Amino acid sequence: MTPDRDDRLLAAEFVLGLLDAETRAAAERRLASDAAFARDVAAWQKHFAAFDDTADAVVPADDLWRRIEAGMAAAAPAALVTPPGLLRRLWNSLGALRIAALSGTAAAVAFALVAVVSLRHADEVAARKPVYVAILVDDATRQAGAIVNAFADGRVEMIPLVDMTVPAGRTLQVWTLWNREVGPRSVGLLDRARATPLDLQRLPTTAADQLFEITLEPAGGSPTGRPTGPILYKGTTARTL
Amino acid sequence: MAAEPSSDPSALEPQVSAAIVRCAAGEKAALRLIYDLEAARMVGVAIRILRRRDLAEEATHDAFMRVWRSARSYDPSRGSARAWLYAIVRNRALTILRDERRFDPEQQADTDLPQPDQALQRLPDSSALRQCLQQLEAGRRNAIVLAYVHGFSHGELAGRLGMPLGTIKSWIRRGLASLQECMG
Numbered sequence: 001m002t003p004d005r006d007d008r009l010l011a012a013e014f015v016l017g018l019l020d021a022e023t024r025a026a027a028e029r030r031l032a033s034d035a036a037f038a039r040d041v042a043a044w045q046k047h048f049a050a051f052d053d054t055a056d057a058v059v060p061a062d063d064l065w066r067r068i069e070a071g072m073a074a075a076a077p078a079a080l081v082t083p084p085g086l087l088r089r090l091w092n093s094l095g096a097l098r099i100a101a102l103s104g105t106a107a108a109v110a111f112a113l114v115a116v117v118s119l120r121h122a123d124e125v126a127a128r129k130p131v132y133v134a135i136l137v138d139d140a141t142r143q144a145g146a147i148v149n150a151f152a153d154g155r156v157e158m159i160p161l162v163d164m165t166v167p168a169g170r171t172l173q174v175w176t177l178w179n180r181e182v183g184p185r186s187v188g189l190l191d192r193a194r195a196t197p198l199d200l201q202r203l204p205t206t207a208a209d210q211l212f213e214i215t216l217e218p219a220g221g222s223p224t225g226r227p228t229g230p231i232l233y234k235g236t237t238a239r240t241l
Numbered sequence: 242m243a244a245e246p247s248s249d250p251s252a253l254e255p256q257v258s259a260a261i262v263r264c265a266a267g268e269k270a271a272l273r274l275i276y277d278l279e280a281a282r283m284v285g286v287a288i289r290i291l292r293r294r295d296l297a298e299e300a301t302h303d304a305f306m307r308v309w310r311s312a313r314s315y316d317p318s319r320g321s322a323r324a325w326l327y328a329i330v331r332n333r334a335l336t337i338l339r340d341e342r343r344f345d346p347e348q349q350a351d352t353d354l355p356q357p358d359q360a361l362q363r364l365p366d367s368s369a370l371r372q373c374l375q376q377l378e379a380g381r382r383n384a385i386v387l388a389y390v391h392g393f394s395h396g397e398l399a400g401r402l403g404m405p406l407g408t409i410k411s412w413i414r415r416g417l418a419s420l421q422e423c424m425g
Contacts, residue, residue, distance in 0.1 A: 009418060012417040013413070013414075017332075017335040017388065017394075018388055039319070045328045046320050046321050048370065049323060050365075050368050050370045051360055051364070051389055051390050052282070053282070054360050054363035054364060054390075055282055055285035055286040055289055056285045057284075058294065060281065064302060065273070067302055068272070068302055068305045071305075072309050153263065153267065154263060154266070
């Protein structure tokens with residue numbers, strides 16, 4: 001047998017739970033350091049996972065969640081609260097990129113984002129980067145007008161890239177659409193273009209291909225609860241790498 | 242044909258994946274969401290291994306603690322979120338099973354023997370796992386199903402299937418090699 005094949009069988013026996021204590025402990029250590037072995041283990045877990053769905057659902061006793069909750073409070077938190085907008089600070093500090101984006105197209109913005117991410121300590125950025133990014137573009141000119149960043153903790157922010165002209169008595173309104181049956185929901189009102197957190201707390205978690213758009217509406221926001229004015233910029237979310 | 246979300250648990254995958262990512266950010270409500278979606282089936286998986294409800298709930302409790310503490314190590318690009326979740330609860334159940342055996346080796350003398358065919362018959366006809374397992378010789382297939390679904394060790398398989406330990410080990414390895422080829 002080839003070493004690769006031996007490793008795959010070892011991964012399978014590890015997943016089945018058949019290894020003796022010593023071999024199991026060695027395999028667990030290997031998971032952290034050997035990416036190929038970790039992939040083999042994940043592949044077998046996925047193969048066998050179909051069996052898990054054949055188990056009867058057994059509703060646990062009421063106190064199980066209370067015990068988990070108590071344990072959660074005692075345990076160290078899963079992660080420190082994500083510091084806000086590292087990417088935004090990087091963005092602001094890199095004037096040249098900003099100018100490129102101001103005059104550029106969606107492609108230039110996308111390139112600039114990639115450049116910012118790859119410039120900095122990859123690990124640090126990875127821990128705080130947005131999970132989804134949408135680049136909002138003017139349909140007619142293809143000019144990028146704003147970026148929406150959605151973070152793992154549920155925060156979503158919008159960063160304008162151009163100074164949008166807002167006539168007197170009008171306002172900028174930000175919308176998101178994740179389900180055509182539900183329709184667009186308002187997530188923010190702005191008197192002028194500025195970086196702002198968007199309110200998506202009561203909406204489902206932001207996902208891929210979710211539409212964000214900015215429309216021009218009467219002061220106080222659309223009277224109908226639906227976009228009524230012209231769409232200035234729009235774009236859909238893509239998962240970051 | 243669209244399956245009902247409730248009848249096809251694999252449809253929960255995107256919700257569970259997103260919730261684990263939110264757990265990594267310290268969001269307690271996300272752990273509760275995973276609990277609401279998956280805890281009952283996790284207890285069910287653990288009961289098949291431990292055959293005692295109190296121990297199965299213990300394994301589920303431990304699994305949720307582990308998910309909370311190590312959500313950050315979950316890599317959505319590497320594999321399925323639900324496979325990750327169930328690997329954790331199986332792992333906890335197997336650890337508890339080994340500890341229980343150490344303290345109470347008679348525990349296994351139990352008249353209600355798990356039937357390997359039962360879990361197999363419950364897999365959808367279209368399941369690659371089912372199709373590939375069905376191509377295996379019965380002894381090899383039963384050994385693999387009893388190990389995964391019911392947590393049998395090599396020794397228990399030898400006793401249950403009435404074969405020498407060496408034969409069981411070879412059945413498992415050959416069965417897994419065929420399965421690997423079949424599932425790709």
